[in-house]
Amino acid sequence: MNLENTLFPTLRQLCYSALSVLLLSACSMGKMVVQGTQSIMDSSVDAMNRESDLQLAKDAMPATLEMLEGLLVEDPENTAMRIYAAQGFYGYSFGFVETEDPERARNLYRRCYRHARIALQQSGITLDPETTPPAEFAAAVDKAGNAAVPAMFWTASCLASWINLSRDTPSGIAELASAATLMQRVLDLDEAFYFGGPRIFFGVYYGGRAPLFGGDYQQAEENFRRAAEINHNKLLLVEVLQAEYLDRQRLDQEAFQRHLSYVIEAPDDLYPEAALMNGIAKQRATLLLAAEDDWF
Numbered sequence: 001m002n003l004e005n006t007l008f009p010t011l012r013q014l015c016y017s018a019l020s021v022l023l024l025s026a027c028s029m030g031k032m033v034v035q036g037t038q039s040i041m042d043s044s045v046d047a048m049n050r051e052s053d054l055q056l057a058k059d060a061m062p063a064t065l066e067m068l069e070g071l072l073v074e075d076p077e078n079t080a081m082r083i084y085a086a087q088g089f090y091g092y093s094f095g096f097v098e099t100e101d102p103e104r105a106r107n108l109y110r111r112c113y114r115h116a117r118i119a120l121q122q123s124g125i126t127l128d129p130e131t132t133p134p135a136e137f138a139a140a141v142d143k144a145g146n147a148a149v150p151a152m153f154w155t156a157s158c159l160a161s162w163i164n165l166s167r168d169t170p171s172g173i174a175e176l177a178s179a180a181t182l183m184q185r186v187l188d189l190d191e192a193f194y195f196g197g198p199r200i201f202f203g204v205y206y207g208g209r210a211p212l213f214g215g216d217y218q219q220a221e222e223n224f225r226r227a228a229e230i231n232h233n234k235l236l237l238v239e240v241l242q243a244e245y246l247d248r249q250r251l252d253q254e255a256f257q258r259h260l261s262y263v264i265e266a267p268d269d270l271y272p273e274a275a276l277m278n279g280i281a282k283q284r285a286t287l288l289l290a291a292e293d294d295w296f
Contacts, residue, residue, distance in 0.1 A: 051275060065089060082119035083116070112154070129175065160176060195235055196227040208220075240259070244288055247259060
């Protein structure tokens with residue numbers, strides 16, 4: 001027997017086995033680290049929502065977003081982290097970029113959508129919201145349960161905001177219909193999700209368009225009213241969006257001024273759990289009032 005021919009294949013096999021174990025261990029270790037940060041991320045999101053210093057939040061969010069995308073490289077199947085990434089890109093874009101650089105915000109909303117779309121697939125809705133025929137997409141969405149609510153909410157929010165800044169996109173109407181289909185399912189399952197987010201979405205959805213193009217001012221007003229109720233009339237963003245989309249669309253200058261003045265005069269500690277959103281609302285209200293003469 002040739003000892004060399006017998007021994008070396010065995011050594012090679014052992015080396016390959018050892019290397020495989022190391023690679024698998026490294027992969028597993030990376031996922032374990034990501035999964036171990038879950039409770040930290042939960043607390044970080046809560047802390048960010050309570051942040052009252054807008055500049056501090058604006059400076060901190062980009063690094064957090066980069067960290068989240070790094071964690072997702074290690075654990076791409078982590079649905080919770082995907083949703084955090086989508087939520088983070090949405091919040092950063094809406095709060096700090098959209099009014100200053102709409103084109104950059106448009107790109108960030110698209111990045112937000114990509115994360116949310118992956119979470120949507122991982123939650124069981126594998127059809128593409130942008131290309132699937134409406135009836136087929138609606139049938140799939142109607143089967144989704146409560147576990148898919150976060151993915152549906154952020155997919156719809158990110159897609160709708162991207163469409164809003166992509167007015168030259170021919171397929172925008174069909175894509176917006178898919179976003180509404182997703183959000184309607186969220187509304188059916190949990191209308192209070194994320195500070196009454198589904199109600200706020202439909203307030204903007206129906207209020208931001210003339211009736212000729214699918215708008216419905218009565219439905220918009222009812223959704224804004226219900227969103228305010230869910231938050232005990234303390235979420236200032238509801239007032240801002242009602243002024244920006246519904247009051248402006250109806251050319252109701254008195255209501256526009258009333259809603260925005262209420263926001264600006266509201267105490268800073270009105271809603272500690274949503275201090276960041278209320279701070280962003282105050283900032284946006286000031287910008288909207290400054291541009292009042294351009295609309296009325």
